[in-house]
Amino acid sequence: xxxxxxxxxxxxxxxxxxxxxxxxxxxxxxxxxxxxxxxxxxxxxxxxxxxxxxxxxxxxxxxxxxxxxxxxxxxxxxxxxxxxxxxxxxxxxxxxxxxxxxxxxxxxxxxxxxxxxxxxxxxxxxxxxxxxxxxxxxxxxxxxxxxxxxxxxxxxxxxxxxxxxxxxxxxxxxxxxxxxxxxxxxxxxxxxxxxxxxxxxxxxxxxxxxxxxxxxxxxxxxxxxxxxxxxxxxxxxxxxxxxxxxx
Numbered sequence: 750x751x752x753x754x755x756x757x758x759x760x761x762x763x764x765x766x767x768x769x770x771x772x773x774x775x776x777x778x779x780x781x782x783x784x785x786x787x788x789x790x791x792x793x794x795x796x797x798x799x800x801x802x803x804x805x806x807x808x809x810x811x812x813x814x815x816x817x818x819x820x821x822x823x824x825x826x827x828x829x830x831x832x833x834x835x836x837x838x839x840x841x842x843x844x845x846x847x848x849x850x851x852x853x854x855x856x857x858x859x860x861x862x863x864x865x866x867x868x869x870x871x872x873x874x875x876x877x878x879x880x881x882x883x884x885x886x887x888x889x890x891x892x893x894x895x896x897x898x899x900x901x902x903x904x905x906x907x908x909x910x911x912x913x914x915x916x917x918x919x920x921x922x923x924x925x926x927x928x929x930x931x932x933x934x935x936x937x938x939x940x941x942x943x944x945x946x947x948x949x950x951x952x953x954x955x956x957x958x959x960x961x962x963x964x965x966x967x968x969x970x971x972x973x974x975x976x977x978x979x980x981x982x983x984x985x986x987x988x989x990x991x992x993x994x995x996x
Contacts, residue, residue, distance in 0.1 A: 761974060771797070777816045779850070781930060786903070790850040792816065799823075807831060808945050809865070813934060814839030821856055828863035834941050835864050836933070841876055852876045862894035866944075868937040871902045883908055884996065887915065899940060899954065901933050901961075908996070909954040918954055919992045921962035921985055929965045935973060936961035939982065952986070955993060959985035 755765050778793040795816050801823045804810065810827050812819060813836040821840065827833045841852045854876050861867065867890060869877070874886035883900055887910045890898050900908045907918040940957030947953060959982045963972050972978065 757970065757974065777818070779815075783929075791848045792844050792850060793848075801827065804831070809834060809941060811937065811941055812836070813937070816842060817855075821860060825860060825863070828861070828865070832865040833863070834866040834868060834937065835861065836868050836937055837861070837873060837877065838869070838933075841873055858890065858893050864895045866897040866899065866937075866941065867895050868899040868933065868940070869901070870933060871900060874900050884915075897950070899937065899957065901936060903929075907936070907954065907958050909950070911950060914950065915996050916951060916954060917994055917996045918958045918989060921959065921989055924962040925966050927966055928968045932961045932965050935964040951993065952990070955986040955990045956982060958989050959983075962989075 755768065758765050774797055775794040777796045780791040780793055782789040782791070796818060798820070799814075799818045801819065804827075809832040811834045812824060812827060816839050818839065824833075824835060824840070828835070837856070840856055841854065842850050843853050843855070845851055852872060856877075858877050871883045871886070874883060874890070875881055878886040878889040880886040880889055883902060887898050887900055887908055891910060891912060897911045898909065900910075902908070904920050906920045909916050909918060936957040938957075939960035940953050943956040944950065944953035960973070960978075962985060963978065963981055966972050975981075
C-alpha cells in the first residue's frame with residue numbers, strides 16, 4: 750500500500766494516526782475488466798483477515814470489506830454496539846478457479862438486522878434477497894429491521910429508503926464517465942458524512958449521488974481531491990434533488 754496514499758489522506762485533513770499497516774503483507778488487489786457496461790473482477794492479491802478489536806466511542810462505523818476479510822461475527826458485533834453502515838460486497842464475493850469473482854449468498858439477510866445503513870448494488874440486493882426487482886428487494890431488506898437502505902443501480906440511479914420514505918434519485922445526466930470504479934464507495938461515504946451532520950435523509954442521499962457522479966469523471970481519487978469538490982457536490986446535489994421523486 751503506497752505511502753503516498755497516506756500522505757494524500759493527511760493533506761486532505763483526514764486523520765491517519767490510527768491506520769495500521771502490515772508491511773509483511775500485500776493489500777487486496779483486483780484486475781477489473783469492463784465489458785458493455787458490465788464489470789468482471791479477478792483477484793490478484795488478498796490481504797489477511799482483519800481482526801476488529803475494541804473501538805472507542807464513535808458517531809458511526811462504516812464497514813466496507815472487499816474480500817471476506819471481516820468476519821460475519823465482527824459485523825454482527827459492530828452493528829450491536831455502534832451505528833453501523835455496511836457495504837456487503839466483500840461478504841458476498843467468492844473466487845472461482847480462474848480467480849474470477851462471483852457473488853454468492855454467503856450470509857442470511859436476517860443476520861444483518863441490526864445494521865443501521867445498508868449500501869449495496871442492485872446485483873448484491875438480488876443475491877441477498879432473492880428479488881429481481883430493486884424496489885421489492887429494498888422492501889424485503891427493511892422488513893428484517895435494517896433502518897436505512899441505499900441501493901445503487903448504476904446509470905439508472907439510486908433508491909434510498911427507510912421505514913418512513915422511499916425515494917428514486919436519478920443519476921446526474923451531465924456527468925462524463927471516465928472510470929466508475931469506487932463510485933459506490935464515494936456514494937456511501939458522502940451520504941454518511943452528510944447524514945451524520947444534517948440528519949436529513951433525502952438531502953444526504955442527494956449529496957451521496959452528487960459526489961459519486963463527480964468521482965466517475967476521472968481516474969482514481971483525483972476528482973474528490975479537487976479544491977472545488979465540496980462546492981461542486983452541493984451544486985449538483987440541488988440539481989439532483991429537483992429530479993428526485995418519492996416512490
